[in-house]
Amino acid sequence: MELRESIESINAKLLYEYGVEISAGNLPKFRVVFSNDCYEKRLTDRTDEGFELIQPEVRLLPKYKQWIHEKYILERLVPVVGETDLVTKVSYEPAWVFQDKNGNYLPPFFDGCKFVIESIFSAIDKANTHTKYKDKNISVEERRAELKKVEQELFGNETDVSDALSYGTGVVVTENKLLQKAEKVH
Secondary structure, eight states: OOSSSOOHHHHHHHHHOOOOEEEGGGESSEEEEGGGOEEEEEEEETTSOOOEEEEEEEEESEEEESOOOOOOOEEEEEEEESSSOOOOOOOEEEEEEBTTTTTOOOOHHHHHHHHHHHHHHHHHHHHHHHHOOOOOOOHHHHHHHHHHHHHHHHTTTOOHHHHHHHOSSSSOHHHHHHHHHHHHHH
């Protein structure tokens, strides 16, 4: 799978930009992971084969691969609240799956992560549950231009025609075919 920048680089930038959660043992607040590589410890009453256990036990189980296949995911560290089968007090939960509107793979990139995170913070701010972060070094116009650039990178090439060609359902008429048709008419 193609990558614009390495996952290590993206995660290093996320760590630098958004920091760690001290109360969670200095875990990064955000990270990018590959769906097929994520596992988590859960309390379960079934074996891997589906047989019922006499007593529940903690097992390492796949986190995403049964639902999200071979895609990168931006995760956010959140506290685990209420009754759950998770055995930790905090968990990384999906904030964004890098895929297009049709569910096809998109390569992760830092600016895309930043766009999603800032959107999350903006939504939290609108709910008046979080102090609004303002970057004093950037104007409103610069911020809009930056968001437009990221939006263009994420969704800029998505038209009905380009999607049809990408999925093999479109028809391409080459210049040679047009010339042959024109010669038949004359």
